[in-house]
Amino acid sequence: MQKEVLPELLKKDLVVGYVYGLDGERQEYYFEKSPSNIASFIMLKKEHADKIVLTDTMDRLILNTFGEFINRCHDQKLLREITKELVPMQKGDKKPDDIAIVSMEEAQAFWNHQEQKKAWVYCRIDAPEDAHGALKGQKKELMDYAEQMGFEVVGCSEDLGSGMEFDRAGLAEVTKAAGEGKMDVLLVKKLDRLGRDTAKTLEFIRGLEQLGVGLYSPLEGEIQLEQSPYLSMQ
DSSP: OTTTTTHHHTSSSSEEEEEEEEEEEEEEEEEEOOOHHHHHHHHHHGGGEEOOOOTTTTEEEEEEEEEEEEEEOHHHHHHHHHHEEEEEHOOOOOOOOOOOOOOOOHHHHHHHHHHHOEEEEEESSSSSOTTTOHHHHHHHHHHHHHHHHOOOEEEEEESSSOTTTTOOOHHHHHHHOOOOOOSSEEEEESSGGGGGGGHHHHHHHHHHHHHEEEEEETEEEOOGGGGGTTTOOO
8 A cells, every 4th residue: 555545535424344364364455435335345355254353443344255155244234335336346347446455554654654753863962073073973873762662763963062151053053953843852862961050951951851752871871850760950
């Protein structure tokens, strides 16, 4: 299925289709609910189906079949509407529609991706130049940490110079990205990479919290204001 179609389909009123093969294996699919779509799904999956069970997303039975023939459907009105579409397809007078069908694996991958937090990586060293590749080392450590935590890295900023000065290009980029909702979490190696001025660091973190952005470090875990020894002096 085309990636741009998937998000829209999964927002709709869905039918869950369980197709039990002649080999005993079961496959699970999702498609938009309508009598025509249900009839088309049955015909599209009939070739290797011993039986088909259709439910709603609350696992309530819609119907089941023996192959392409409906065995049970409690909603008689819906049954008549489906039969009106299905019988001409069974007779060969009408072809099943080419409906959008999502496999369980495709849907699960999409939902997992949607749940994945977006992370921004921020690196800083106290030197005027990176003569020994320290920034590269910080970035790799944070990228590895993001992978370990299951975060999706969407951006990276870096600065060279003193942590006492907060007017830094990289930190400004972080602020802009957070304000635009591009991240769920900010990753730093240690809290002092944000800055060494406690009051300004505290103000910066409060700003992140107001935007719903979490702060994480591979050395300190999730950093919260009330739990940070570095900020407890304030």
